[in-house]
Amino acid sequence: MGGVNRTRSGAGSDPRSRTRGGPGQAGANLLVVRSHNTALVLDLLRTAGSEGISRLELAERTGLTPQAVSKITARLREEGLAAEAGRRASTGGKRATVLRLVPEAGHAVGVHLDRDELRAVLVDLDGRVVAERRAELDLGAGATAVVGALAETAGELIADGGDALLGVGVAAPGPLDHDHGVLHRVTGFPEWDGFPLRDALAERLGVPVVVDKDTNAAALGLAVGGEGGSFAYLHLGTGLGAGLVIGDSVHRGPRTGAGEFGHQVIQLDGPPCHCGNRGCVEALCLAAVDRAEPAEAARVLGAGAANLAGLLDIDQVLLGGRTIAAAPEIFVRGVAAVLDERARREGALGTTVPVRLVPGGDRTVAEGAAQLLLAPLFGRANG
Amino acid sequence: MGGVNRTRSGAGSDPRSRTRGGPGQAGANLLVVRSHNTALVLDLLRTAGSEGISRLELAERTGLTPQAVSKITARLREEGLAAEAGRRASTGGKRATVLRLVPEAGHAVGVHLDRDELRAVLVDLDGRVVAERRAELDLGAGATAVVGALAETAGELIADGGDALLGVGVAAPGPLDHDHGVLHRVTGFPEWDGFPLRDALAERLGVPVVVDKDTNAAALGLAVGGEGGSFAYLHLGTGLGAGLVIGDSVHRGPRTGAGEFGHQVIQLDGPPCHCGNRGCVEALCLAAVDRAEPAEAARVLGAGAANLAGLLDIDQVLLGGRTIAAAPEIFVRGVAAVLDERARREGALGTTVPVRLVPGGDRTVAEGAAQLLLAPLFGRANG
DNA sequence: CCCACTTTCGCAACGCTGTTGCCAAAGTGC
DNA sequence: GCACTTTGGCAACAGCGTTGCGAAAGTGGG
Numbered sequence: 001m002g003g004v005n006r007t008r009s010g011a012g013s014d015p016r017s018r019t020r021g022g023p024g025q026a027g028a029n030l031l032v033v034r035s036h037n038t039a040l041v042l043d044l045l046r047t048a049g050s051e052g053i054s055r056l057e058l059a060e061r062t063g064l065t066p067q068a069v070s071k072i073t074a075r076l077r078e079e080g081l082a083a084e085a086g087r088r089a090s091t092g093g094k095r096a097t098v099l100r101l102v103p104e105a106g107h108a109v110g111v112h113l114d115r116d117e118l119r120a121v122l123v124d125l126d127g128r129v130v131a132e133r134r135a136e137l138d139l140g141a142g143a144t145a146v147v148g149a150l151a152e153t154a155g156e157l158i159a160d161g162g163d164a165l166l167g168v169g170v171a172a173p174g175p176l177d178h179d180h181g182v183l184h185r186v187t188g189f190p191e192w193d194g195f196p197l198r199d200a201l202a203e204r205l206g207v208p209v210v211v212d213k214d215t216n217a218a219a220l221g222l223a224v225g226g227e228g229g230s231f232a233y234l235h236l237g238t239g240l241g242a243g244l245v246i247g248d249s250v251h252r253g254p255r256t257g258a259g260e261f262g263h264q265v266i267q268l269d270g271p272p273c274h275c276g277n278r279g280c281v282e283a284l285c286l287a288a289v290d291r292a293e294p295a296e297a298a299r300v301l302g303a304g305a306a307n308l309a310g311l312l313d314i315d316q317v318l319l320g321g322r323t324i325a326a327a328p329e330i331f332v333r334g335v336a337a338v339l340d341e342r343a344r345r346e347g348a349l350g351t352t353v354p355v356r357l358v359p360g361g362d363r364t365v366a367e368g369a370a371q372l373l374l375a376p377l378f379g380r381a382n383g
Numbered sequence: 384m385g386g387v388n389r390t391r392s393g394a395g396s397d398p399r400s401r402t403r404g405g406p407g408q409a410g411a412n413l414l415v416v417r418s419h420n421t422a423l424v425l426d427l428l429r430t431a432g433s434e435g436i437s438r439l440e441l442a443e444r445t446g447l448t449p450q451a452v453s454k455i456t457a458r459l460r461e462e463g464l465a466a467e468a469g470r471r472a473s474t475g476g477k478r479a480t481v482l483r484l485v486p487e488a489g490h491a492v493g494v495h496l497d498r499d500e501l502r503a504v505l506v507d508l509d510g511r512v513v514a515e516r517r518a519e520l521d522l523g524a525g526a527t528a529v530v531g532a533l534a535e536t537a538g539e540l541i542a543d544g545g546d547a548l549l550g551v552g553v554a555a556p557g558p559l560d561h562d563h564g565v566l567h568r569v570t571g572f573p574e575w576d577g578f579p580l581r582d583a584l585a586e587r588l589g590v591p592v593v594v595d596k597d598t599n600a601a602a603l604g605l606a607v608g609g610e611g612g613s614f615a616y617l618h619l620g621t622g623l624g625a626g627l628v629i630g631d632s633v634h635r636g637p638r639t640g641a642g643e644f645g646h647q648v649i650q651l652d653g654p655p656c657h658c659g660n661r662g663c664v665e666a667l668c669l670a671a672v673d674r675a676e677p678a679e680a681a682r683v684l685g686a687g688a689a690n691l692a693g694l695l696d697i698d699q700v701l702l703g704g705r706t707i708a709a710a711p712e713i714f715v716r717g718v719a720a721v722l723d724e725r726a727r728r729e730g731a732l733g734t735t736v737p738v739r740l741v742p743g744g745d746r747t748v749a750e751g752a753a754q755l756l757l758a759p760l761f762g763r764a765n766g
Numbered sequence: 767c768c769c770a771c772t773t774t775c776g777c778a779a780c781g782c783t784g785t786t787g788c789c790a791a792a793g794t795g796c
Numbered sequence: 797g798c799a800c801t802t803t804g805g806c807a808a809c810a811g812c813g814t815t816g817c818g819a820a821a822g823t824g825g826g
């Protein structure tokens with residue numbers, strides 16, 4: 001079986017991977033080519049799902065020769081990551097063999113660390129949830145207690161996952177450093193400032209750990225789940241944030257600071273926001289919600305979304321979060337109205353930016369967190 | 384000599400380059416590796432400038448082995464793109480041979496097509512301006528007349544450039560389609576809507592032509608010119624626009640629509656803008672300029688810049704354009720003040736985003752337009 | 767039923783990439 | 797003058813995708 005672990009140890013033995021220091025860009029060698037093409041094929045296998053995909057189709061889609069695809073898939077089958085799954089009907093010649101991903105060849109744990117609860121899932125290579133845990137949590141109870149609870153919950157799921165476990169992804173609210181896995185000011189919980197969550201958890205569990213913002217995790221999950229192109233995931237809950245996917249990969253910025261959508265000023269010298277500034281979208285939007293004026297809240301949110309759409313020229317806006325879920329129709333229509341109006345003003349050029357409710361329920365963030373470990377296998381850049 | 388043309392014909396003979404259709408991503412083969420590494424080395428040679436750089440230094444910076452660098456540079460020297468340029472002092476052993484780019488091995492023409500004038504430059508591989516033309520122009524005079532003037536001016540410079548000419552880059556105002564080189568509504572000149580500028584000019588001149596927005600060209604020029612990381616170039620002239628560089632490459636978005644900074648709403652239901660909306664940064668900012676309140680204009684611009692910095696987590700804001708040039712100090716200080724204030728609110732995390740005046744004079748856009756052809760040689764993505 | 771044709775796909779040889787092992791050249795420093 | 801360090805080229809090598817070729821397994825016409 002071997003599964004995904006063998007692949008990883010193979011890649012890890014590359015003496016040159018991540019050896020470079022300083023500002024230099026990475027030169028490519030044959031190992032890079034190999035892992036790039038392998039990831040491409042794996043991604044197509046994953047996308048094909050239970051339907052499967054033939055070797056020649058893989059060749060067409062990747063631009064590689066059929067022979068190269070044969071070699072790559074042979075390796076994947078040997079490693080247990082891919083398998084033959086029947087044959088397709090003939091189109092005038094030999095019937096094509098259908099290949100599919102073996103989902104059980106690898107697993108990852110995704111944890112959504114929220115202010116008042118902990119939600120963890122174990123997912124397979126297909127991204128399907130295999131097991132789930134949930135626990136109440138008090139982020140203010142201190143690092144030791146929280147990390148303990150986190151490790152315990154994740155540990156239970158790891159035990160279920162067998163030996164092909166890629167690691168644990170943790171999605172947390174508030175500013176943090178994705179590259180180093182360190183939390184910054186979690187709003188309202190100053191004691192977390194600077195806490196090295198990734199290393200603490202990795203040492204405790206003995207598996208790789210990746211930390212990211214909740215909105216980024218959600219956006220990654222959506223991107224891997226099939227949302228193509230560039231899009232913004234806007235999350236309206238107790239706060240307002242965004243996850244940006246630009247060209248199939250999550251845009252975090254050099255300091256994991258990107259996506260600070262809520263404190264975009266759309267009302268110069270407007271009402272004060274808890275952040276200290278005035279006229280932030282978050283303040284205006286939530287105030288409208290409090291006044292029981294969801295249509296106005298949607299209009300405000302739409303204005304922010306339109307600004308973002310203009311700046312980045314994205315393909316889609318996805319809405320999610322508890323507050324959205326309370327009145328989904330109103331928000332989708334309200335935001336769409338602002339974007340449609342903007343497209344109308346732009347004339348022929350302005351294809352309107354579609355607005356949709358985020359598919360999936362309240363496990364979105366936890367599933368996305370698991371993708372922090374899975375996505376790199378499929379060539380989805382992670383930093 | 385050969386120069387850059389031989390390299391291009393070599394790459395063009397790749398039967399698989401750009402053959403793929405549909406949504407598939409590109410598989411990598413050895414030709415891709417070769418051109419990637421070659422571009423990496425060329426970029427380092429270019430960055431090193433007249434100082435030059437040794438083979439071992441190239442190896443360190445690229446992560447390639449010294450032997451690979453030797454092979455690559457040998458090829459470049461054979462093609463006339465690189466040359467030895469003396470020796471460095473010893474550090475305890477054999478003295479290192481210094482290599483440098485041969486700037487004359489390739490040229491490109493950059494044209495800044497503005498509303499009332501035409502500005503064209505011929506630059507070498509180093510990006511240095513070798514020749515320059517300038518002409519008055521009336522964008523409203525119709526496509527035939529304008530393309531004629533454009534072709535004539537560019538043609539004169541092409542004649543100066545010898546045989547190693549990569550092509551012509553054209554930077555134009557207003558919305559356009561970079562991928563297809565088609566103009567959209569140039570504000571105030573509806574007759575240009577849908578005009579295939581790239582193909583018209585390419586046929587006329589018989590050389591490759593690339594078209595882009597003026598702000599994108601300027602941003603590309605700045606990125607190639609040495610501005611590292613991610614930054615936003617804000618251009619305040621008769622209008623207000625932005626060019627975004629994210630991770631060393633220009634972000635245009637799928638429809639070349641990114642960077643629409645001016646019509647970002649920062650004053651909900653504010654004063655009407657000529658675009659049909661209300662409270663756009665451009666309207667507020669230019670109104671303040673008209674009222675002779677540059678400090679207020681800078682504050683408004685700063686608010687927009689802060690929104691952008693928060694959304695994208697960029698490293699730097701660069702200011703340019705005629706209106707900025709009229710009161711540079713006030714604008715730089717005013718915008719910086721807003722960003723500093725924002726960083727202060729963010730606390731320890733908030734490294735402030737530096738604001739600078741764009742270096743170089745009013746040739747910035749034309750030089751950037753030339754980089755539309757040069758940058759791909761150095762591995763700077765162009766799409 | 768047979769034969770020509772198409773489609774799928776693997777084996778073997780190949781070309782080209784960066785890598786490794788080795789050695790010569792050219793310096794420094796004792 | 798000798799030991800050592802640094803630079804960098806030559807040659808052999810491993811591994812990538814590619815090409816040439818042929819076997820296997822279908823379809824379809826006579």
